[in-house]
Amino acid sequence: MEALTNEINTNIHGKKQKVKTIFIGGGTPTALNMKQLRSLLELIDHKFDVANCEEYTIEGNPGDFEVEKVRLLKSYGVNRISLGVQVFDDQMLEELGRLHKVKDVYHTINLLQRNGFSNISIDLIYALPNQTVDQFQKSLEEAVSFDLPHYSTYALQIEPKTVFYQRHKKGKLHRPPQEAEVQMYEILKSTMRGNNINQYEISNFAKNGFESKHNLTYWNNEHYYGFGAGAHGYLPGRRTGNIRPLPAYNKKAMSDGKPILSIEEIGLKEMVEEEMFLGLRKLSGINQQHFRDKFGFSCDSLYGGAISSLVKKGWLAEQQGNYCLTDDGLLFGNEVFAEFLLEEEDLKLVR
Structure with a gap:
């Protein structure tokens, strides 16, 4: 928090910056305790014109929310929640290394809705190891039964330096065949269409008026700040990528407030x-x-x-x-x- 504060203070001066959207994610910011979370929200409120921000999102995992955190978020102007649900199957959640269970999804969505949050999005992943088409369809139908305004659904990507990558290299990771992945995507599109949830991007679906304004900033090739470990920003003429992992970011951000790892000139x-x-x-x-x-x-x-x-x-x-x-x-x-x-x-x- 101290490193992030120093980075933002170094780069944002003067009166509050006008921004169309704010997105706190990356990571799981709701893992912060109440004192840390309040400090983060106060920092954002001090530097940015939250009152005139059209969309203010925070990412979180089911089970990371309790009523005090939900009310704190609401009091600082957060108006959209993005939940990393991933799949409605406890065994697959465990294999993914997720700490929540399916029952936590129900509890969290109910808690958010009871406290005035209606703009809720959930993330799903498909083409998981050993996942069948029928299993995906069941998971998807459970997801849309919540009748939420937004869903993001991605095929599993095997990223380097992950447990899945190591298993994949050893031949121990059995992903569904490509034909099954294509079938899952077709089921995804038709299920969303059948529930009046419109596809507006390759992996994103929303009811009318609930398209993610923040993500549309990326796809419309518009500018945005990026702060924090591993964060990316896009300002006129350049894209920046911050240092990661966290200890290296902290050291540089605390020293001069400019923890930039890479700058790409954009002509x-x-x-x-x-x-x-x-x-x-x-x-x-x-x-x-x-x-x-x-x-x-x-x-x-x-x-x-x-x-x-x-x-x-x-x-x-x-x-x-x-x-x-x-x-x-x-x-x-x-x-x-x-x-x-x-x-x-x-x-x-x-x-």
Whole structure:
């Protein structure tokens, strides 16, 4: 907390910063005790214009909330809760190394709703080790039975330096076959559609008006601050990544308030590429007029060949002035995005 306070104080000066959204996550910030959590909320309230913030989210795990914490969050203006549920199966939760059980999800959602929180999102993971399609469908149906306004659902990623990665290398991690993963994704989309929960991004679903404004900041390729161990920020002309793990972050943040590990300069080439990669994650896709207004040239003048090829493959479509992924395109997103990588010479042709 002291290191984070020093980092924010070093970078944010003067009157309270106006921000559209605030997201406390990363980690599990609700693991803080009451004194620490109050200190964090006071710091944010002191530095940012919380009163005029449209969306103020905190991440947490089921079982980490008690009534005092919930009321504290409410009193400081937090208006959205994102819960890391992952799966509605106690055995799978244990294999994932999660500390909560399914009953904790019920208790936590009930506690939040009784204390005035209606904007609640839950995260789910599918394609878990040994998970069957039927098991995923059961877990998904239990999730939507809560009738919440937002759901984020991701296929399991095997990250380096994790227990799962070590098991995977030793051949002891048995993920479902790719065909089953695709089937799970199709069930996910149809189940959400059947419950009037709209897909607005590859992995995100919401009732009308409850799309995550904070995450849309990322997908709209807009700017944001990033503070804390391992945090990423995007300010005009550069992306930054902070030091991790926590002890190294603490040492640097306490010494000079600038615990930056990496700075990536973002020129026109990178901005255009990211506009395409990130924007196509949204179901609404890339608005052609917005692209022209932002960059001074059209999508077609730069990417005409790639767009034509992807449309012929059935992965991309044009709808009401937008380029967006088709249902098949959603399954091959990374291959689609690769088509929008640029060489510096490409930009000379349109400038």
